[in-house]
Amino acid sequence: MNYGFCGLDEVPSGSVDNEKFSCALYRHVTKRLWEQIQDIRDRSLLEIGTGRGGGAQFIAQQLPLQSVVAVDFCKTNIRFCKKHHRLSNLSFAVGNAEDLSFEDESFDFALNVESSHCYSSMQRFNAGVYRTLKRGGTFFFADIRDQEEISELEASFSKAGFKTAEREIITPQVVRALELDSGRRSSIIERELPRRFHEVLKNFSGVVGSEIYNSLKSGETEYVHYVLLKA
Numbered sequence: 001m002n003y004g005f006c007g008l009d010e011v012p013s014g015s016v017d018n019e020k021f022s023c024a025l026y027r028h029v030t031k032r033l034w035e036q037i038q039d040i041r042d043r044s045l046l047e048i049g050t051g052r053g054g055g056a057q058f059i060a061q062q063l064p065l066q067s068v069v070a071v072d073f074c075k076t077n078i079r080f081c082k083k084h085h086r087l088s089n090l091s092f093a094v095g096n097a098e099d100l101s102f103e104d105e106s107f108d109f110a111l112n113v114e115s116s117h118c119y120s121s122m123q124r125f126n127a128g129v130y131r132t133l134k135r136g137g138t139f140f141f142a143d144i145r146d147q148e149e150i151s152e153l154e155a156s157f158s159k160a161g162f163k164t165a166e167r168e169i170i171t172p173q174v175v176r177a178l179e180l181d182s183g184r185r186s187s188i189i190e191r192e193l194p195r196r197f198h199e200v201l202k203n204f205s206g207v208v209g210s211e212i213y214n215s216l217k218s219g220e221t222e223y224v225h226y227v228l229l230k231a
Contacts, residue, residue: 001019001022001023001051001052001054001055002022002025002026002055002113002114003022003025003114003144003174003177003178003206003212003216003223004021004022004024004025004174004177004178004180004181005021005024005025005027005028005170005173005174005177006021006024006173006176006177006180007173007176008172008173008176012180019054021177021180021181022054022055023055023058024177025113025142025174025177026055026058026059026113027058027062028170028173028225029111029113029140029141029142029225030059030063030109030111030140032138032140032227033059033063033065033109034063037063037064040063040064040065040108041064041065041066042066043065043066043108043109044065044066044067044068044069044106044107044108044109045059045065045067045068045069045107045108045109045110045111046068046069046070046071046102046106046107046109046110046111046132047059047068047069047070047071047110047111047112047113048071048095048097048100048110048111048112048115048125048129049071049072049073049097049112049113049114049115049116049118050070050071050072050077050081050092051072051077051115052077052080052081052084053070053072053077053080053081053084053085053092054085055111055113056068056070056081056085056090056092057085057087057090059111060087060089060090061087061090065089065109066089067089067090067091068089068090068091069091069092069093069107070090070091070092070093071092071093071094071095071097071100072092072094072095073094073095073096073097074094075094078092078093078094097112097115097116097119097125097128098119098120098121098124098125098128099124099128100128100129100131100132102132103132104131104132105131105132105133105134105135105137106132106134107132107133107134107137108133108134108137108138109133109137109138109139109140110129110132110133110137110138110139110140111139111140111141112129112139112140112141112142112143113140113141113142113143114142114143114144115143116141116143117143117144117145122152122153122156123156123159123160126156126157126159126160126162127160129160130160130161130162130230133230134230135230135231136229136230136231137229137230138165138227138228138229138230139162139226139227139228139229139230140226140227140228141157141224141225141226141227141228142170142223142224142225142226143223143224144212144216144221144222144223144224145221145222145224146220146221146222147219147220147221147222150222150224153224154167157226157228161230161231162228162229162230163228163229163230163231164226164227164228164229165227165228165229166225166226166227167224167225167226168224168225168226169222169223169224169225170223170224170225171216171219171221171222171223173223174216174223175213175216175217178206178207178208178213178216179208182207182208182213185202185205185206185207186202186207189201189202189205189207
């Protein structure tokens with residue numbers, strides 16, 4: 001689902017046999033929603049770049065939001081999501097992150113996790129998210145960036161009109177989650193997929209020793225989290 005999150009002082013309990021660290025990342029990134037859980041029953045959330053939909057299902061299942069709409073550019077992903085994630089307040093659609101088709105001020109919240117580093121234009125993306133959010137809306141953002149790219153990322157938020165309510169580097173917590181979850185991820189890859197795909201998928205999933213893990217561990221790449229507001 002994503003690289004995961006584990007607090008530095010947290011002592012994980014139980015076996016690592018599911019996506020609990022990935023769910024923990026979604027919970028941490030959207031912690032403001034959990035803090036105001038009684039006030040969001042009539043609110044809507046848009047997730048951009050939902051992938052295979054596990055994060056969107058977690059949010060829709062755990063929070064009393066009226067609606068969660070999740071979009072992804074990949075039609076295969078959306079077919080998978082519609083087949084496997086069925087909740088009354090959750091829907092999926094094919095969508096382009098850099099050309100969102102929703103009307104102005106359609107959503108109370110927007111969410112983007114570990115997807116934006118693939119986009120060709122952060123400015124188009126941010127402008128679209130800003131447009132689709134209602135006044136007073138909140139944008140929850142989390143992704144990886146090389147050190148030298150962070151200032152450019154923040155400038156793109158500001159240019160779109162967002163005000164930064166929270167800025168957080170969570171690289172150590174993500175690295176810890178990867179270390180705790182590495183064995184499970186490697187086991188799934190080795191068990192389910194042909195050997196010729198093992199190396200590339202282990203790097204993609206960030207197992208210990210992979211290129212992305214080493215980059216995060218060294219601090220060359222940071223995992224950033226922002227809470228952004230539309231005034």
